Amino acid sequence: MTESVGTAESTSEPTLSVYDAIRRRRDVRAEFTGKPIAEDVLRRILGAGHCAPSVGNTQPWDFIVVRDTGTLADFADHVAGARSRFAESLPEDQKKTFDPIKIEGIRESGMGVVVTYDRSRGGEHILGRHTIDDTGLFSAVLAIQNLWLAAAAENVGVGWVSFYDESYLAELLGIPDPVRPIAWLCVGNVTEFQQVPDLERFGWRGRRPLADAIHLEKF
Amino acid sequence: MTESVGTAESTSEPTLSVYDAIRRRRDVRAEFTGKPIAEDVLRRILGAGHCAPSVGNTQPWDFIVVRDTGTLADFADHVAGARSRFAESLPEDQKKTFDPIKIEGIRESGMGVVVTYDRSRGGEHILGRHTIDDTGLFSAVLAIQNLWLAAAAENVGVGWVSFYDESYLAELLGIPDPVRPIAWLCVGNVTEFQQVPDLERFGWRGRRPLADAIHLEKF
Numbered sequence A, B: 001m002t003e004s005v006g007t008a009e010s011t012s013e014p015t016l017s018v019y020d021a022i023r024r025r026r027d028v029r030a031e032f033t034g035k036p037i038a039e040d041v042l043r044r045i046l047g048a049g050h051c052a053p054s055v056g057n058t059q060p061w062d063f064i065v066v067r068d069t070g071t072l073a074d075f076a077d078h079v080a081g082a083r084s085r086f087a088e089s090l091p092e093d094q095k096k097t098f099d100p101i102k103i104e105g106i107r108e109s110g111m112g113v114v115v116t117y118d119r120s121r122g123g124e125h126i127l128g129r130h131t132i133d134d135t136g137l138f139s140a141v142l143a144i145q146n147l148w149l150a151a152a153a154e155n156v157g158v159g160w161v162s163f164y165d166e167s168y169l170a171e172l173l174g175i176p177d178p179v180r181p182i183a184w185l186c187v188g189n190v191t192e193f194q195q196v197p198d199l200e201r202f203g204w205r206g207r208r209p210l211a212d213a214i215h216l217e218k219f
Helices: A018-024 A039-050 A069-089 A092-098 A135-153 A166-172 B018-024 B039-050 B069-089 B092-098 B135-153 B166-172
Strands: A061-066 A112-117 A156-161 A180-189 A214-216 B061-066 B112-117 B156-161 B180-189 B214-216
Touching (some): A018 B039, A039 A135, A039 B018, A061 A069, A069 A092, A069 A112, A112 A135, A135 A156, A135 A180, A135 B018, A166 A180, B018 B135, B039 B135, B069 B092, B069 B112, B069 B166, B112 B135, B135 B180
Parallel strands (some): A061 B214, A214 B061
Antiparallel strands (some): A112 A180, B112 B180
């Protein structure tokens, strides 16, 4: 990478508690301001991702920072197509609920961070992956949640876009086999964090009680 | 679930910053004390997991709290077998490095939290999963990282065990198809958090520089 990953500006590490960050964190779509985030903020957020645990300490993730407006526009067009196809697949009542729901802020955020998974990292004998191969992939996902919570502490919004074909994104960003793009994250400054998740506010799907998710001794 | 998930005790929510939690968090094996964690602490940790983002707001995770000593012993025996098989598969030099590395604290922690993924939750049309099916699985992994960081803030250690066969664990805990166990987490009080990850301390694999993980515009 080159020296600069954001705009020059110096700020100190925020002290928001992990519990408050977990509550503040939203999957942001409509609240991006487009104002670029400071270089040191971006570096701290990516550093948080890079501090994640990983199977066999493989650290199989990479972060591609995309700000080229042409690339953002191309990806947004591709996502719009995937959105239409999903809308068309829905029964009429679900289609009506889905219609007003914004599913990405690719252009408005001004920046994408694409997280990839490289299954070849760490060689042939991966401690802990010989039994469950998916643990490699899981490691890269853990990095995303670290990044997401750090961003919340920085008052930076993150929105995970999954309406795309992996092969299209790999081609767009020159991601070589066997590296797999696993997420496009819109990352940027926001006007506010919604109190209630979008999909709950728009009536797509509500929250399950915690008690229902906890089982004792057996499922 | 029944009313009680831990021992009765009342403590207030810790204020450790998200960045400090990210740095403190370790994959704990040898440092469990065996002292049970308080009920409200366990509930806050599981609540943190339950606050994770999920594709289509499906919240496809469940948490099975296992403290039965017979179940812990059975699982530990199974894991010991998987450890031996991995050791046998290694070339001689890697085998020597691996020998002293502890890969689980199943009995010593006194508690396992098994996280599962239910792909049937949310019905047929999952907003955001129609393009990338793995995003359902990813959601449950995001919950694990929330739980892990909250635990770090609580001074509670978490160690992810992956040396097992999924079908064995599903059978052991009565997990019905299509629900999939994706992690056994040893969760418990600890004497300390190691400063340096075990696999780095024991020379299995070191840390990759952050700069190597960041790419601009293209991979």
